[in-house]
Structures are given as structure tokens and as C-alpha cells.
Amino acid sequence: MRRIPIEYAREGDILGQTLYNNFGGMLLSKGTILNELIISKLKRHGYYSLYIKDKYTEKNIEEIIKPEMRLRIYELKEEMQGIIRGFDDEKKIDIKGVNKNVMNFNEIIEEIVYETILNKDVLLNLENISVYDDYTLTHSINMMLLSIVIGCDSGFNMYQIKKLAIGCIFHDIGKTFIPIEIINKPEALTDEEFELMKLHTEKGYEFLSNYTDLHAVSRNIALCHHEREDGLGYPRGLKKDEIHIFSKVAAICDVFDALTSDRPYRRALSVHESMEYILACGGGKFSVDLIRTFSNSINIYSKDTLVLLSDGREGVVYEINHGYNTRPKIEIYGEKGRKVTPYTIDLLNKNNILIVKIIHKFSFDIEHSYEEV
Ligand SMILES: [Fe+2]
Incomplete structure (x- = not known):
């Protein structure tokens, strides 16, 4: 199975990976034989690339996140957003509901951490984690999977990896507090909109601190995943050792996954190009040590390329x-x-x-x- 630009998809090509819609449900199942109608529909839906199977790449790539698990994560995320959106000044937030949600997430993450570590080599092919659907959700999952691998290769223990993983799942929870028109805006944000967008870090951290019992290092990821080694990040412009290592790992995985994903307004970069970008950030945006671990851990040329x-x-x-x-x-x-x-x-x-x-x-x-x- 391999990812090809949609212009290369032809009648008779076999879909290599199930496509999910924005609600975590199935859009097209793996094995569907493509025809011109399906291909043009997918183009209209904004797909830039597809996974196909052909005679050269017949091996199946396992999906680490099974469809049921993906659906469960989607439901939990919806539940949490529902709680947040239902909260206003007159109404008290449903703290019990929030903590039950975090507990359920913790359970599922426990399972994912074990699966990921066991299937690290499979995951490192990367092609099996990037599907275009609900970007924020898929992105949080991909970023979490990458961070588990990088955490593992950085020598973190199991407790640390779980704290890192749950922090990654909630890293952008603060976006729920930002106007949806800004979050979904396909064009570049104005300076004013960008200032508002930046607030997702503090808002997310505040929410997690006030209403959940997540460990400080996990909450810190929501606050610090846009901080950069050179102090040019936000919200506080922290530098080097002022940034916790988990937030540094989250930051590099966040950027890398964003680059390798198709977005409504731009095509994904290849793994190779994205890695070039990360390497070029050495000493500036990301720490040199972490870049070294990252580039050793991620395969530039996936199996079946x-x-x-x-x-x-x-x-x-x-x-x-x-x-x-x-x-x-x-x-x-x-x-x-x-x-x-x-x-x-x-x-x-x-x-x-x-x-x-x-x-x-x-x-x-x-x-x-x-x-x-
Ligand atoms: Fe963010």
C-alpha cells in the first residue's frame, strides 16, 4: 500500500486504507475498487492523496488505531467539547463529567501506548497513520502516536510515556474556546485573528488545570506546545531548559504531522521534505538532541514506497x-x-x-x- 497524489488514481485502483468521515464513521472501506465517479467525488471533497494497493505493494499495513478505537476517541472528544461548549458563566461546569471523560481517555491511551510500543516498526512506516478526515482529531492521534515513539526512543519510562500521550491528546483542547470561524478559516489568519488563535494554549491549560486532575507535565503540553527553543514561540516566549521535555517532544511531533497531512488549503509535504524542514530547524525552533532522536526514529522512505x-x-x-x-x-x-x-x-x-x-x-x-x- 502506498500514498499517491489523487491525480495518479485510476479506474480499477484498489483503495488501500479505509477513509473515515468527519464523524468517525466509515466513508469508503479498504478494498473498494475506484472508478472515475468515486475519484472525482473524492477530489470534490478536498482529498489530495489516497492510499492504493497495487501489484508492487501487496502487503497490508496494520492500522494501530483500530476503527472501534478511533470511533471511541471521536465520541470522547465530542463529549468533552460538548461539556465545554455547554459551560457559560451562569452554569457550573460538569466537573464529574470532565473527569470521567479524562479517565476514559486514560484507559484508551493505556491500550494505545502498549499497542504502539509493540508495533513501533509498523508505525514507523508512517503511511498508516495519516488519513484525511476530522483534521484536529486525526492530528491529535497522529501526534500522540509519534510522541509515544519519540518518547520511547528518548528513554522515557512507561509512566512518562502515558503522561506524554494524554497531554498530546488534549494539546489543542483550548481551540474549543476559540471562535470556530477562525479555527476553520482556510486562508491565512489576520494578525488580530492570530492573536486570538494563540490564546488556545492558555485557555486549554486553564481548563485542564481547573477542571481535571491531569498531571502538571501533561497539562503543560497544552500550554507550551508552541514554545520554541529560541524563545520565539508563544504564549510566554520560553527558551531551552525553561520548556519541559514533554512539551518539546509534543512540539516537534505537532509540526511534523501538520506538514505531512493534506489540509483543505494545501497538499501534504512528503515525509522526506518534512524531515528536511525539521532538520533545518536545528538549534532554532527545536533542540538539536531531539532532532537527532527524531530523525533516527522516523523512516524517511516507508515500506512500499x-x-x-x-x-x-x-x-x-x-x-x-x-x-x-x-x-x-x-x-x-x-x-x-x-x-x-x-x-x-x-x-x-x-x-x-x-x-x-x-x-x-x-x-x-x-x-x-x-x-x-
Ligand atoms: Fe496548538
Whole structure:
């Protein structure tokens, strides 16, 4: 299974991953055979990319967050937003309801943390976590999954990872207090709107502090996930050691997932491009140590990615060499535009060959071939 830009989707392609609607329900199930009508509908719905299965990428990628779990998270999030929205000055907030909600989230996160750590290698293919639906929800889940992996690779213990994960789920809860027109505005925000948007950090932290018994380090993520190493973040312009390590992990995962997700107003960057962006932030926005952990933990070339090599060969990434994420094992299908009997090479042993770019179709399959993600 691999992600392709929607312009590359063709009649007869098989959908590789279930698509969910804004309410956590199923929109199109995995295995659906695409036709022109479905493709044009998806385009109208604002999809920029799709996951498809083809003869080169037949392996299934497991979904770490099972559909029932995804639905449960959606319900819990709705419940919490409902409590917040129903709260005004004359009415007391339903503290019992809030804490029950947090408790339910804690239970589900416990399960997710174990699943994620067990399936860390699967998750690191990344392609199985980004689906376009309710962006804020999907984004919170993706960011949490990434943070669990980074937390694990940073040597945090299980208790710490759970605190980090629950903090990530609630990191943008403060957005519930910001006018919905600003949250959903597809164009760039005006300065005034941006100032209002920034308040989501303090509002979220205040809410979690006043009405939940979440640990301080988890609440702190809501407050500090937009702080930056160089002091140019918000709301307080904290620097380096003034920012808790959990908030630093949350910040890098927040930015990375936002870059790799399709948004209504822009196409996702590839994992490779997003990683370049993160690396370029070294010493400025994010700490150098954390960037090192992050770039070692995330695979730039996921399993099943089609690639063009510097010697003109084309193939599919079929295995990652852990710790050497730019040097995977490749199954070769073509040489200089000619189809060949498939064979494998290990880039770890071929220092003179580089991956030049990610492609979406092999040149011998179509006329227009090498288009970057
Ligand atoms: Fe945020």
C-alpha cells in the first residue's frame, strides 16, 4: 500500500486504507475498487492523496488505531467539547463529567501506548497513520502516536510515556474556546485573528488545570506546545531548559504531522521534505538532541514506497535497515526505463547508489513518470 497524489488514481485502483468521515464513521472501506465517479467525488471533497494497493505493494499495513478505537476517541472528544461548549458563566461546569471523560481517555491511551510500543516498526512506516478526515482529531492521534515513539526512543519510562500521550491528546483542547470561524478559516489568519488563535494554549491549560486532575507535565503540553527553543514561540516566549521535555517532544511531533497531512488549503509535504524542514530547524525552533532522536526514529522512505535510484534503476522499498533510514532494501523492477525480472538490493552495501526521488508509477508503466510527491 502506498500514498499517491489523487491525480495518479485510476479506474480499477484498489483503495488501500479505509477513509473515515468527519464523524468517525466509515466513508469508503479498504478494498473498494475506484472508478472515475468515486475519484472525482473524492477530489470534490478536498482529498489530495489516497492510499492504493497495487501489484508492487501487496502487503497490508496494520492500522494501530483500530476503527472501534478511533470511533471511541471521536465520541470522547465530542463529549468533552460538548461539556465545554455547554459551560457559560451562569452554569457550573460538569466537573464529574470532565473527569470521567479524562479517565476514559486514560484507559484508551493505556491500550494505545502498549499497542504502539509493540508495533513501533509498523508505525514507523508512517503511511498508516495519516488519513484525511476530522483534521484536529486525526492530528491529535497522529501526534500522540509519534510522541509515544519519540518518547520511547528518548528513554522515557512507561509512566512518562502515558503522561506524554494524554497531554498530546488534549494539546489543542483550548481551540474549543476559540471562535470556530477562525479555527476553520482556510486562508491565512489576520494578525488580530492570530492573536486570538494563540490564546488556545492558555485557555486549554486553564481548563485542564481547573477542571481535571491531569498531571502538571501533561497539562503543560497544552500550554507550551508552541514554545520554541529560541524563545520565539508563544504564549510566554520560553527558551531551552525553561520548556519541559514533554512539551518539546509534543512540539516537534505537532509540526511534523501538520506538514505531512493534506489540509483543505494545501497538499501534504512528503515525509522526506518534512524531515528536511525539521532538520533545518536545528538549534532554532527545536533542540538539536531531539532532532537527532527524531530523525533516527522516523523512516524517511516507508515500506512500499516507489523510488528512482541514481543509477537509473526503479524499485520498491521492501525493508528498512533500522538506524540507517536512508539506506533501505529495495526490490528492483526496472533498469533505465526497461522492465526487468524483480531482484533485491540492499543499499546498506551499495554506498555508491543513492535514492534520487520518490515516484508514483514506474516509467515502464506510464509515459509521464517521475513526478515528485
Ligand atoms: Fe496548538
